[in-house]
Amino acid sequence: MKEQKVKLWTGQFVTIVLTTFIFFLCLMSLTAGFPVFETALTGSSSKGGFMTTFFMLGAILTRPFIGVLVHKIDIKVTMLFTLTFVIVTLFLSIGRESFTLLVIIRIFQGVSFGIITTLLATVATQILPQKRFGEGIGYFGMATSLGTSLAPMLALTLIHATSFNGLLLVTIGFAIICFIGSFFVRDTHAMTAIDSHQIKGSLVSYMFDKKAFLPTFLVMLFYITFGGIVNFIDGLGHEAHIEDHISSFFLVTAIAMIVIRPFSGRIFDRLGHKFLILPAAVFGLIGLFLLSITESTLLLVVAAGFYGLAYGVIQPTLQAWAVSRVSADKKGTANAMTLSCMDLGMAIGAASLGTVADKMNFHKMFGASSVLIVLLIVIYAIYTFGRARKAHMQAQEEAV
Template sequence: MHASPSQSTLWNKNFLMVIIANLFVYQGFQMLIPTLPVYIKDIGGSDLQAGLVVSLFALSGLVFRSITGKATDTIGRKPMLVLGFIVLILFNLSFFAFSMVGILVILRLFQGAGWGMTSTAIATIMSDNVPDERRGEGTGYYALSVIIATSVAPIIGIAILNHYPFKIILMVTTVFMLIGFLLTQGIAIPKLEKQAKPRQKQTREESIWSDLFEKRAILPSVLCLLLAFPFGGLMSFIALFGNEIGIENIWVYFIGHCLMILISRPFMGKLFDHKGHISVVLPGAVAMLAGLLILSYTTTIPVLIVASLFYGFGFGAVQPSLQAWAINRSASDRKGVANGTFLSAMDLGVALGSLLLSSVAALTSYAAMYRLSALCMVLFIAIYGIYLLNNRKTHSRLENQKHVTIQ
């Protein structure tokens, strides 16, 4: 097992290096999400193929996240981190050599494997360096690096694509990924210590399931999937949505999105640690629902900014809180599997959102697509509400039993 950080320490050298490295890696990754679908359509691809380059990437990432989660807990963090970076960067460079839609879709599928390994290993290294009692705050700052990249990278990517060939984007993304890799080499990652641990006998099916998924992380992961479904459609097609409604400077959306996250995220993480997930997740989910609905009726930049503020606040509050909740619910020697389970759900949601919502947009419009995707947040709130009610009933029943026993 990896040694836990001291109880009060959060901003040590390792944690800071993880945050900065993660920012560069996600910056390179996120620049491709809104620009690659546009490039695919520019070279003759369909809406479905534009969605496939995002969804297949996320699906292959999902598969390798599950494998990597177990591997980081058994083989070690560093081997999976290095292997993931090699695959991720090599396939990014391979895009220079091809311009056929079918080949690009296949290359993107393989690149997803590298992304699954890299991002899961980094998330697990982050978990190793966050004290348990500051899980919400630490995971929040880690997620902030993801969200900043998610917000800023599309602005840079779309701006570059508006003035330069797509190969310039490939050059920039490759540089960002390489910087991220070099920074991770400065992180002290202890080797895993083998511990003899008695295990209950499991069937083959139970063993395979436990190797790939952490059951204690399932509920937060399912909620994350519902959150990621509209997020996949939002990020993948925001540039095309701007073309539809006649707003050329659609990148303004990401400024409001990023600004609200920067303002809200630090205190939302502390609120999670002191008051629990209900104080953060429920209001955040309602804000995301409002943001999607406002976005779907947007025709002007002021309304676009309002939509970005609502959605940015909600996403910044909910996504990292769900990840911290998933880790807190899991055993300390299952951090890698818990992160793999959670991030796999994120990938699956993005993949399904990109693929299925592209079909909705082709049949209707991007505005209608965003309106329909808001139903995912309605389902999110319903499932979370049912969990809270059941949890309250269970707690009340245990309190009553305790009271009877005392009498």
């Protein structure tokens, strides 16, 4: 008798995926828009960069704590309260020009981003059927990646077509949609509650789990390169005299992610991460190399395709790997670590690769960033082959 396929696309999962996509589109649009607005207002690119730095800092510092508290709180109520706060901060941003006030607003928005994204990721990992876990995480990861990759294109388009306040009004609309979507999230307090006798170790141990360290560290390495792309692809366009077509990079990247995600998720469920990470990393390496020599729109599009395939596989696969390595009561911790490393990678990429670009140029900067992919490949290969060798030796000892 043929085994019945476990249902993946439940109403709850659809709600989580759509809410995640819209929320990432909302706040990541501001991550691209605030630096443009502040730089134009003050003439200081460093002040523009602070808009992203403080946002990421707020998210990074929040996630370890929410990763622990997610097991003790009512997720629906927390989401509704936090999204209300986000909407208030968006309204407060309209027409404001004070650098200090905007920095404070960005910190609060970063804290909210850290809370909401961790809650959504935790609910997603808890409601997914185990037999289709990798596939489900792939689709969830696609929501985060699409929101992140399409947001800069949306932000720049709206700012140029209307104004920064126009962008803020659109993001307020997105936040309201997410608020409405939160009403359809099940009350997950009972589902996430952990009895006190189940929790072993200190509070700090629930902020960090060493079992999730390797995949989350690799996520950070990859996102440093993505941080370089989000912040400096426009500079590359001007340098290569293809600035009118630079937004096509994000569009092609998004298409590549949509194409690859369903396949990569199924491969993870059947064969594991070892058949995904290395090929995807090679694609990312090719994409960055092509960017380093890009002088035409065609080469830009090809580079976007390769990098999009890498992005579409690496982030969700490493997240699924991190979550699968920890115990049930540490899923929130693993998700928080993954998302924090994504934010940390983007923050490091914006700062460090910007310095490289100042000393060299944007083409050479993208070439230099490919070293991070090489490092990712080396670390993962050492781990994988080391595990294989250990398993082989154990098998030989048992045979004797």
